[in-house]
Amino acid sequence: xxxxxxxxxxxxxxxxxxxxxxxxxxxxxxxxxxxxxxxxxxxxxxxxxxxxxxxxxxxxxxxxxxxxxxxxxxxxxxxxxxxxxxxxxxxxxxxxxxxxxxxxxxxxxxxxxxxxxxxxxxxxxxxxxxxxxxxxxxxxxxxxxxxxxxxxxxxxxxxxxxxxxxxxxxxxxxxxxxxxxxxxxxxxxxxxxxxxxxxxxxxxxxxxxxxxxxxxxxxxxxxxxxxxxxxxxxxxxxxxxxxxxxxxxxxxxxxxxxxxxxxxxxxxxxxxxxxxxxxxxxxxxxxxxxxxxxxxxxxxxxxxxxxxxxxxxxxxxxxxxxxxxxxxxxxxxxxxxxxxxxxxxxxxxxxxxxxxxxxxxxxxxxxxxxxxxxxxxxxxxxxxxxxxxxxxxxx
Amino acid sequence: xxxxxxxxxxxxxxxxxxxxxxxxxxxxxxxxxxxxxxxxxxxxxxxxxxxxxxxxxxxxxxxxxxxxxxxxxxxxxxxxxxxxxxxxxxxxxxxxxxxxxxxxxxxxxxxxxxxxxxxxxxxxxxxxxxxxxxxxxxxxxxxxxxxxxxxxxxxxxxxxxxxxxxxxxxxxxxxxxxxxxxxxxxxxxxxxxxxxxxxxxxxxxxxxxxxxxxxxxxxxxxxxxxxxxxxxxxxxxxxxxxxxxxxxxxxxxxxxxxxxxxxxxxxxxxxxxxxxxxxxxxxxxxxxxxxxxxxxxxxxxxxxxxxxxxxxxxxxxxxxxxxxxxxxxxxxxxxxxxxxxxxxxxxxxxxxxxxxxxxxxxxxxxxxxxxxxxxxxxxxxxxxxxxxxxxxxxx
Numbered sequence: 001x002x003x004x005x006x007x008x009x010x011x012x013x014x015x016x017x018x019x020x021x022x023x024x025x026x027x028x029x030x031x032x033x034x035x036x037x038x039x040x041x042x043x044x045x046x047x048x049x050x051x052x053x054x055x056x057x058x059x060x061x062x063x064x065x066x067x068x069x070x071x072x073x074x075x076x077x078x079x080x081x082x083x084x085x086x087x088x089x090x091x092x093x094x095x096x097x098x099x100x101x102x103x104x105x106x107x108x109x110x111x112x113x114x115x116x117x118x119x120x121x122x123x124x125x126x127x128x129x130x131x132x133x134x135x136x137x138x139x140x141x142x143x144x145x146x147x148x149x150x151x152x153x154x155x156x157x158x159x160x161x162x163x164x165x166x167x168x169x170x171x172x173x174x175x176x177x178x179x180x181x182x183x184x185x186x187x188x189x190x191x192x193x194x195x196x197x198x199x200x201x202x203x204x205x206x207x208x209x210x211x212x213x214x215x216x217x218x219x220x221x222x223x224x225x226x227x228x229x230x231x232x233x234x235x236x237x238x239x240x241x242x243x244x245x246x247x248x249x250x251x252x253x254x255x256x257x258x259x260x261x262x263x264x265x266x267x268x269x270x271x272x273x274x275x276x277x278x279x280x281x282x283x284x285x286x287x288x289x290x291x292x293x294x295x296x297x298x299x300x301x302x303x304x305x306x307x308x309x310x311x312x313x314x315x316x317x318x319x320x321x322x323x324x325x326x327x328x329x330x331x332x333x334x335x336x337x338x339x340x341x342x343x344x345x346x347x348x349x350x351x352x353x354x355x356x357x358x359x360x361x362x363x364x365x366x367x368x369x370x371x372x373x374x375x376x377x378x379x380x381x382x383x384x385x386x387x388x389x390x391x392x393x394x395x
Numbered sequence: 396x397x398x399x400x401x402x403x404x405x406x407x408x409x410x411x412x413x414x415x416x417x418x419x420x421x422x423x424x425x426x427x428x429x430x431x432x433x434x435x436x437x438x439x440x441x442x443x444x445x446x447x448x449x450x451x452x453x454x455x456x457x458x459x460x461x462x463x464x465x466x467x468x469x470x471x472x473x474x475x476x477x478x479x480x481x482x483x484x485x486x487x488x489x490x491x492x493x494x495x496x497x498x499x500x501x502x503x504x505x506x507x508x509x510x511x512x513x514x515x516x517x518x519x520x521x522x523x524x525x526x527x528x529x530x531x532x533x534x535x536x537x538x539x540x541x542x543x544x545x546x547x548x549x550x551x552x553x554x555x556x557x558x559x560x561x562x563x564x565x566x567x568x569x570x571x572x573x574x575x576x577x578x579x580x581x582x583x584x585x586x587x588x589x590x591x592x593x594x595x596x597x598x599x600x601x602x603x604x605x606x607x608x609x610x611x612x613x614x615x616x617x618x619x620x621x622x623x624x625x626x627x628x629x630x631x632x633x634x635x636x637x638x639x640x641x642x643x644x645x646x647x648x649x650x651x652x653x654x655x656x657x658x659x660x661x662x663x664x665x666x667x668x669x670x671x672x673x674x675x676x677x678x679x680x681x682x683x684x685x686x687x688x689x690x691x692x693x694x695x696x697x698x699x700x701x702x703x704x705x706x707x708x709x710x711x712x713x714x715x716x717x718x719x720x721x722x723x724x725x726x727x728x729x730x731x732x733x734x735x736x737x738x739x740x741x742x743x744x745x746x747x748x749x750x751x752x753x754x755x756x757x758x759x760x761x762x763x764x765x766x767x768x769x770x771x772x773x774x775x776x777x778x779x780x781x782x783x784x785x786x787x788x789x790x
Contacts, residue, residue, distance in 0.1 A: 039744065043751045068744045072720050076738050084736045143747075325467050341479045343471050349434065349463045356438045356751055 002206035004166065004233040006264050010382045014256070014283040017381045020264050022088040022165035022206060024080065027055040029264060029285040030381075031374050032276065033090060034293070034367055038063050039073075039083040042293045043359035044367070046085045051337065052368040053375070056165075057085060058288045061158055062094035066141045066148065070161035078163035089164040090288075093155045093197075095190075095210070096269065098137040099173035099239070102130030111239030111269055112248060113176035132172055134189055152193040156201050166206040168236060169197035173268075174214050176240040183214040183240075191226050198230055206233035208266060211255050215242030220251055224258035235259045236266040237284075248275070252282040259283075273314050273373065277390045280377055292370050296362035299351045301330040302369035310394050314369075318344055318362065319351035330361075336368035397601035399561065399628040401659045405777045409651070409678040412776045415659050417483040417560035417601060419475065422450040424659060424680040425776075426769050427671065428485060429688070429762055433458050434468075434478040437688045438754040439762070441480045446732065447763040448770070451560075452480060453683045456553055457489035461536045461543065465556035473558035484559040485683075488550045488592075490605070491664065493532040494568035494634070497525035501570075506634030506664055507643060508571035527567055529584055547588040551596050561601040563631060564592035568663075569609050571635040578609040578635075586621050593625055601628035603661060606650050610637030615646055619653035630654045631661040632679075643670070647677040654678075668709050668768065672785045675772055687765050691757035694746045696725045696739075697764035705789050709764075713739055713757065714746035725756075731763040 005021040020027040034041045034049060036057040041049060049057070059079060064070065076082045079089055096111075104110065106128045129140035136151030150158075152170045159167040171190045174183045190212045201207050209232035213219030227235060237255055241248040252267070259265055266286040267279050276287060292302065299319025308314035308331075316323075318330060329339035330347065338347075338361045350358030373393075380389040400416040415422040429436045429444060431452040436444060444452070454474060459465065471477045474484055491506075499505065501523045524535035531546030545553075547565045554562040566585045569578045585607045596602050604627035608614030622630060632650055636643040647662070654660055661681040662674050671682060687697065694714025703709035703726075711718075713725060724734035725742065733742075733756045745753030768788075775784040 038748045038750060039741070040750045040752045045752065045755065063748075067747055068719060068740065072740060072744075075720055076722055076740050082738070082741050082744075084741075324463060325470055327471055343477070345463065345467060345471050346434070346477050346479075349467075349477075352462055353433045353458075355433060355435045356754055357435045357440065359751060360440065360755070 001231065002166070002201075002233045003204045004206035004264075006234070006262060008261065012381045012384050012386045013281070015280050015381050015386050016283065016285070017378045018264065018285055020285070022056070023204070024086060024088045024165050025055070027088055028378060030276075030280045030377055031055055031286060032370050033058045033286065033288040035288055035290045036083065037290070038067070039079060041363075041367075043297065043356070043363045044293070046083065048360070048364050049085070049367075052364065053371050054087070054367070056088040056090060058090040058092060059162070059164065060094070060097070061091050061155055061162070062097035062139065062150065064091075064162060065094070065150070065158050066143055070158040074161040074163070080163065088166070090166045091159045091162050091164040091168065092268070093159065093168040093170040094137065094150045095155075095168070095171040095238070096173045097139070098130045098132055098150075099175060101139060101142070102128045102132070103175040103178060105129070107175045107177040109176055111173060111176070112241045113243050115243060132189070134192070136170070152196040153200055156197050160201075160203045160205065164205060166208060166234065168208045169194045169210055171210040171212055171238055173239045174212065176215070176243050178214060178240065180214070180216055180219070183216065184219060187212050187219055187223055191223070194227060194230060198232065208232055208234040208236050210236045210238045210268070211259075212238050214240045215247040215251060217250070217254050220254045221258065224255040228258050228260060232263070234264040234266060236268050238268045241270070245274070245278070249278055249282065252279060252284065256283045274310055274394060276373070276377070277394055280381075281386070281390065292366035293363045296366045297359050299358075299362070301347075301362050302366045303331045304333045304369070305393055307331075318347050320348075323348040330365050331369065334365065334369065334372075336365050338362075338365040338368075396626065397561070397596075397628045398599045399601035399659075401629070401657060403656065407776045407779050407781045408676070410675050410776050410781050411678065411680070412773045413659065413680055415680070417451070418599070419481060419483045419560050420450070422483055423773060425671075425675045425772055426450055426681060427765050428453045428681065428683040430683055430685045431478065432685075433462070434474060436758075436762075438692065438751070438758045439688070441478065443755070443759050444480070444762075447759065448766050449482070449762070451483040451485060453485040453487060454557070454559065455489070455492070456486050456550055456557070457492035457534070457545065459486075459557060460489070460545070460553050461538055465553040469556040469558070475558065483561070485561045486554045486557050486559040486563065487663070488554065488563040488565040489532065489545045490550075490563070490566040490633070491568045492534070493525045493527055494570060496534060496537070497523045497527070498570040498573060500524070502572040504571055506568060506571070507636045508638050510638060527584070529587070531565070547591040548595055551592050555596075555598045555600065559600065561603060561629065563603045564589045564605055566605040566607055566633055568634045569607065571610070571638050573609060573635065575609070575611055575614070578611065579614060582607050582614055582618055586618070589622060589625060593627065603627055603629040603631050605631045605633045605663070606654075607633050609635045610642040610646060612645070612649050615649045616653065619650040623653050623655060627658070629659040629661060631663050633663045636665070640669070640673070644673055644677065647674060647679065651678045669705055669789060671768070671772070672789055675776075676781070676785065687761035688758045691761045692754050694753075694757070696742075696757050697761045698726045699728045699764070700788055702726075713742050715743075718743040725760045726764065729760065729764065729767075731760050733757075733760040733763075
């Protein structure tokens, strides 16, 4: 068992608040982890992240094993020192890249696939550069095309060198377009890998098991039962999450009842506002999602209701000509430093001129927006007003 | 006369410290102004600039008249509010762009030309997109190729709308490859424009006249005498500054004796470490230079003596493979926030992965380095130890 203590603080039906104690501090849940794939949350400083109240960040094993590599990070004193972040850190195992660089690339889909809606599917992303067998994942490096290999043993070894507070087992994230048979075979392998990771893990980093099984009820339940039977410090729910929001909700409804109440639950790679409400309601404690910073770099800024709606995904496109002379802040109802000090017109100008500050300012606001939402959600659970808050946001 | 008060505080031979009082605050001189061409110092926040002790920034009229344009800035409440900077601001007049987009482009040179050394000269930069006549400068927009016109009247009108503390007259910056006859004709025009700007200027912004004349002694002295005879709030020395460091030093030696002692002197678009020492020694009070942030974006980090020397231009290339596993800070002798918290290895990693944070961190350090140098220079003048400091840095 790694160093982790989780206390459920309050509960409203299945939704719950909790205190997740890790080596580098306490995380109030539910919370969203900003994504620092390559040991930096894109366009933000760790000072920015402290200001907006980020409690924990997640980095990526595949990316960091290639560049700069785990030995370099370890030599500098571990990931916390390397990136100048003294609060909790998580590393994911590299399993997601087996998908995003493998079947995901081949199928040209993300971990959910909405027929007719998925922009990636319409433009194939090229040939897979990740293959799996029972031993592990054979990658090509995105940097120099060199051959790379990640086994359960190797993933744990690398994550131990990186030194995050909480680490994940190596799994295969299947594609929403994978067949049931493929998903079933993959699941057996994922289960073997989970056990192997648990057996060889030897540091006091918290170790999290991952439930897989695509969008099939029997596979998900089998997986939840098996993974929950192993003594992990926490439990994550991995993709694929199916072909509709309903599929994703089903997965949560099938899986969560099998997971122990006294351990944190992490829904991997999700989510946007709507997904967070639906998942918290079903008992999820931790999220991670690149969306707030990714959309920021495309000039999209988050905005609260009533202007922000499920339909506009709570975002407006600040880089649009409409905001060229607009004196208002990004979100008139926001109290973040960016909204207190800058106009939409200025940030529109920064995008028009490709100035790097534009990425910083919207990323800051968007993550503040999401973390503020998480704070509101925690309050609403404590105060048993979660449905009211959900209605305010989703209608 | 605009709102400006300048007091010489201490003097060591021709070098001097002073207090330059402007509408938005007091600037201790000599000082280097970070360049915020498009209303942002590239890759830095105004909070960063406050932390490193920036006292005054300079923005560019040509760029801002095109995008977002002066009316938009004025509508938002002026340049200070627009860019969230409450300390002094300067705008240059657009005259430099008459050169950089005109003859500078055609001659493929900067405002100094070192035969055999000038990297730009070896690869022509394309056709001029700026032509002059006595009325003003006819530009093409770098954004949409639209026709643009800047006259002395228009430059002042725009700078009044932008609302900086200190503004500059419209001039022509000549090329170091321009003939003496061309430079002489241009100088007459520049003088007429200077007078015109003074006559029509009607706000309380401080107005600065510009001495031109290339690297010809008679032209420079004529210009210094004439410009000094007009009642400007301050005096700037513009390019061309010739074909060698010696030429530049000559220009300063010719011009400065004609400028009034009780007004600030700005050497436009200069400088790097060496130029600053040589120019302060000759009586310059204010500098502006894009170099610290520009070299930062190419992965060059400033470093103090003894590692930093005139020969290596006080810089090391952090993005080089040599620093891949280097635990040291950018400059082991620096006390800036970046050097206190990050290793060269981490910043090398950020460059290798094209992460935006890399630009921010080196820009921060490089500007801190320069402003710290300016603080040291001011101290050394106050304490009559300027030659000792110069020797320490330049050998």
